[in-house]
Amino acid sequence: MTHTRRWYFNRRPAKDIEADTLLLREEALPPAGAGQLLLRTIYLSMDATNRLWLGDWDLYMEPVRPGEAMKGFALCEVIESHNAAFPAGSLVAGLVPWSDYSLSDGSGLSLVPRIAGLKLAEAFGVLAIAGPTALVGLMEIGRPKAGDTVVVTAAAGAVGMLVGQIARIHGCRTIGIAGGPDKCRMLTESFGYDHAIDYKRDDVVARLRELAPDGVDVHFENVGGDMLDAGLTVMKNFGAVVICGLISTYNSAAGDRIPGPYMFRNLIMRRLRVEGFVILDYLDRYPQYQAQLAGWMLEGRLNYRLDITEGLENAVDALKMLYTGANNGKVLVRIGPES
Amino acid sequence: MTHTRRWYFNRRPAKDIEADTLLLREEALPPAGAGQLLLRTIYLSMDATNRLWLGDWDLYMEPVRPGEAMKGFALCEVIESHNAAFPAGSLVAGLVPWSDYSLSDGSGLSLVPRIAGLKLAEAFGVLAIAGPTALVGLMEIGRPKAGDTVVVTAAAGAVGMLVGQIARIHGCRTIGIAGGPDKCRMLTESFGYDHAIDYKRDDVVARLRELAPDGVDVHFENVGGDMLDAGLTVMKNFGAVVICGLISTYNSAAGDRIPGPYMFRNLIMRRLRVEGFVILDYLDRYPQYQAQLAGWMLEGRLNYRLDITEGLENAVDALKMLYTGANNGKVLVRIGPES
Numbered sequence: 001m002t003h004t005r006r007w008y009f010n011r012r013p014a015k016d017i018e019a020d021t022l023l024l025r026e027e028a029l030p031p032a033g034a035g036q037l038l039l040r041t042i043y044l045s046m047d048a049t050n051r052l053w054l055g056d057w058d059l060y061m062e063p064v065r066p067g068e069a070m071k072g073f074a075l076c077e078v079i080e081s082h083n084a085a086f087p088a089g090s091l092v093a094g095l096v097p098w099s100d101y102s103l104s105d106g107s108g109l110s111l112v113p114r115i116a117g118l119k120l121a122e123a124f125g126v127l128a129i130a131g132p133t134a135l136v137g138l139m140e141i142g143r144p145k146a147g148d149t150v151v152v153t154a155a156a157g158a159v160g161m162l163v164g165q166i167a168r169i170h171g172c173r174t175i176g177i178a179g180g181p182d183k184c185r186m187l188t189e190s191f192g193y194d195h196a197i198d199y200k201r202d203d204v205v206a207r208l209r210e211l212a213p214d215g216v217d218v219h220f221e222n223v224g225g226d227m228l229d230a231g232l233t234v235m236k237n238f239g240a241v242v243i244c245g246l247i248s249t250y251n252s253a254a255g256d257r258i259p260g261p262y263m264f265r266n267l268i269m270r271r272l273r274v275e276g277f278v279i280l281d282y283l284d285r286y287p288q289y290q291a292q293l294a295g296w297m298l299e300g301r302l303n304y305r306l307d308i309t310e311g312l313e314n315a316v317d318a319l320k321m322l323y324t325g326a327n328n329g330k331v332l333v334r335i336g337p338e339s
Numbered sequence: 340m341t342h343t344r345r346w347y348f349n350r351r352p353a354k355d356i357e358a359d360t361l362l363l364r365e366e367a368l369p370p371a372g373a374g375q376l377l378l379r380t381i382y383l384s385m386d387a388t389n390r391l392w393l394g395d396w397d398l399y400m401e402p403v404r405p406g407e408a409m410k411g412f413a414l415c416e417v418i419e420s421h422n423a424a425f426p427a428g429s430l431v432a433g434l435v436p437w438s439d440y441s442l443s444d445g446s447g448l449s450l451v452p453r454i455a456g457l458k459l460a461e462a463f464g465v466l467a468i469a470g471p472t473a474l475v476g477l478m479e480i481g482r483p484k485a486g487d488t489v490v491v492t493a494a495a496g497a498v499g500m501l502v503g504q505i506a507r508i509h510g511c512r513t514i515g516i517a518g519g520p521d522k523c524r525m526l527t528e529s530f531g532y533d534h535a536i537d538y539k540r541d542d543v544v545a546r547l548r549e550l551a552p553d554g555v556d557v558h559f560e561n562v563g564g565d566m567l568d569a570g571l572t573v574m575k576n577f578g579a580v581v582i583c584g585l586i587s588t589y590n591s592a593a594g595d596r597i598p599g600p601y602m603f604r605n606l607i608m609r610r611l612r613v614e615g616f617v618i619l620d621y622l623d624r625y626p627q628y629q630a631q632l633a634g635w636m637l638e639g640r641l642n643y644r645l646d647i648t649e650g651l652e653n654a655v656d657a658l659k660m661l662y663t664g665a666n667n668g669k670v671l672v673r674i675g676p677e678s
Contacts, residue, residue, distance in 0.1 A: 057604065057608070058605075058608060060607065060610070243606045245607070246604055246607065249604065258601060259601060260598060260599025260600040260601060260602075261599040262596045262597060262599060263599075264563075264585075265396065265585055265588065265597070266397075267582045267613065267614065267615030268399065268583075268584070268585065268615035269397060269398055270399070270615075271399070271614075271617055272614070272615055273614045274606065274613045274614070275610075275612045276605075276607035276608075276610055277610055278608075278610055
C-alpha cells in the first residue's frame with residue numbers, strides 16, 4: 001500500500017490564501033485497479049489561475065470544492081501501470097492532486113517525451129503551460145506583424161518572459177512592464193525586450209508614450225487593473241489586446257465587484273479587439289507548439305528562468321509568491337527526484 | 340448674401356447638455372467661392388456620439404472645440420455649385436454645421452441618390468448612419484451564424500431596431516433589451532425581435548438566462564454600464580461582444596473615472612472577443628451597404644421608425660432625448676423642406 005501526503009482545500013479564503021485555506025494530510029492510496037496508473041509527482045507547476053479554482057467565480061472549468069484535493073498541472077512518473085497507453089517508467093503531464101503519489105485512469109494525461117539537451121525541469125517549466133500560453137496568446141490571439149510594437153505586462157513572469165522573445169523572433173519591437181530594477185534588467189538582458197518599464201517607479205503611461213509615440217499594436221495582458229488601463233490608453237487604432245491573465249484581481253474577496261478597465265471606451269475610440277483565451281482549449285495542438293518552442297530553446301533563442309521550491313510541504317508558499325510578485329521566474333515545486 | 344442660423348459650441352457641459360452648452364446665432368455667409376458649394380440643410384441626424392464631440396475625451400476624430408460651430412451628419416440640397424462633382428439641385432450627405440445654410444468645398448460629402456419608393460427622411464434616417472452601423476457591427480464585427488442567439492441593447496433605438504431585423508434575416512434568434520412596455524412591444528411587433536426584455540422592470544440577467552439557457556453567441560452593445568455587464572454574464576464560450584456605443588457613459592463629467600464592465604473577467608472565463616468599431620472607417624463600402632439595406636426596405640423586410648423634430652431651433656432638445664431614452668425611433672431634425 002502506498003502512503004502519500006496530499007493537500008486538501010479546507011476553507012475558501014476571503015482574499016489572500018490563508019494558513020487554513022489548504023491543509024496537508026497523510027493518507028493511504030488503494031491499490032491501482034484495472035486501467036489505472038500509480039503516479040509519482042516530480043514537478044508541480046504553480047500557475048496564477050490556481051487561485052481562481054479556490055474561489056466562487058463562474059470559471060472556465062470546474063473549480064476545486066472545499067473538501068476536495070487541491071489539484072495542479074504536474075509532471076509525474078508512471079510507477080505502476082494497468083493502462084497500455086502509459087507504460088510504467090514513462091513520464092506524463094496533466095492535472096493531478098497536489099500530492100506525492102496519486103492514482104489516475106489516464107484521462108487528461110499526456111505522455112512527455114524526454115528531449116535531448118533540455119533538463120526535465122526546463123522542458124516541463126516552459127513547455128507544459130507557460131510556453132504554449134505565450135505562443136497561442138501572442139501569435140493566435142494578438143497576431144502581430146513584423147515591425148509592430150508589442151507591450152507585455154508581468155513581463156518577467158512565466159508567460160511574459162517568453163512573449164517578448166517570441167515577439168522578437170517575429171520581428172516586433174517589444175516593451176516589457178515589470179516591478180523593480182532587477183526584473184527590468186532581466187527583461188532587456190535576458191528576455192529580449194527592447195525596453196523595460198518599472199511600474200513601481202515609472203509613470204507607465206508617460207513611458208509608454210515616450211517609447212511608442214505612434215501607439216501600441218498588440219498589448220499582452222497578464223495583470224489587469226492599472227496595467228491594463230495604461231495599455232488601453234496608448235493603443236494604436238485597430239490594435240489587439242490579449243487578455244491572458246488578470247492576476248491583480250484573483251485574490252479578491254468572493255463578493256467583490258471589480259471594476260473593468262476605466263479606459264474601456266477606447267475599444268470604440270481606437271477600434272480595438274480585446275480577446276481572452278484559455279490554454280486548455282488548445283491541448284490538441286500542443287505537439288506542434290511544443291516542437292516549435294523546444295526548437296527555439298535548443299537553438300538558444302528562448303531564454304527562461306525557473307524558480308524552484310523544494311518539497312510538497314512548501315507548495316502553498318510557492319503559489320502565494322505569484323500574487324505578490326516575489327517569484328523570479330516560472331515557479332515549480334519539486335516533489336520528488338527526477339528519476 | 341445668404342443669412343443663416345447656426346449653433347455654436349459655447350461652453351463644455353459638466354455632465355448633461357445644459358442651456359448654455361450650445362448657442363444659436365444668426366450670421367451672414369460670404370458668397371460661395373471657387374470650388375465651393377452653398378448647401379441648404381434638409382435633415383440633421385442626431386447621433387449618440389454627438390455628445391462626445393463636446394467633451395474632452397481622446398476621440399476617434401477631432402472634437403468640436405468651444406467657439407466652433409456644432410456639426411452633425413446631415414442631408415443637404417446643393418443650392419449653388421462651383422464644384423462639378425456636386426451639381427446644383429443634387430442631394431448630398433456629410434458632416435456639416437448645425438445650420439440652415441452652409442458653405443462646403445465638398446470634402447467628406449457624398450451624393451445621395453433619390454430611391455424610388457423610399458421617402459427622403461426614411462432613406463436618410465436609415466441609410467446614412469444607423470443602417471450601415473447596424474450592418475457592419477452585426478455582420479462584420481459580431482459575425483453570427485444562422486441559429487445563433489443575438490442580444491441587442493437599446494434595441495428600440497436607431498441602430499438597435501435594425502440589428503434585430505438584420506439578425507433575423509440571417510437566421511438568428513434575437514433578444515432585444517429596451518426601457519418600458521411600449522418600446523418592448525415595438526421590439527416584438529415591428530422590429531423582428533423574438534423576445535423583449537424591459538430593463539426598467541425585469542431582472543435582465545435572470546430573463547436572459549431564461550431566454551438563452553445555453554448562453555448568448557453575439558451581444559450587440561449600444562449602452563454600456565449595467566446592460567453590458569448583464570450581457571457579459573450570460574455569454575456563451577467563444578462568443579462575440581460588439582461595442583457599438585456606450586451611451587450610458589457619454590454624459591459623464593469630464594474628469595470622471597468610469598468603471599469598465601465588472602464582469603470583464605469573463606473575457607477569459609468565456610474566451611470572449613470584445614471589439615469596438617466606428618462607422619466612419621467604412622465609408623468606402625457605403626454603396627454596397629446602402630444597396631443591401633435599401634433592398635430590404637423596399638421588400639418590406641426592414642421596418643424602422645423615425646422621430647422627427649421640427650426646426651433647427653429645437654436641435655438641442657432633439658439631441659438630449661437620446662440620453663434619456665425619450666425618443667421613439669431614429670431622431671432627425673427637419674431644418675427645411677424636402678424640395
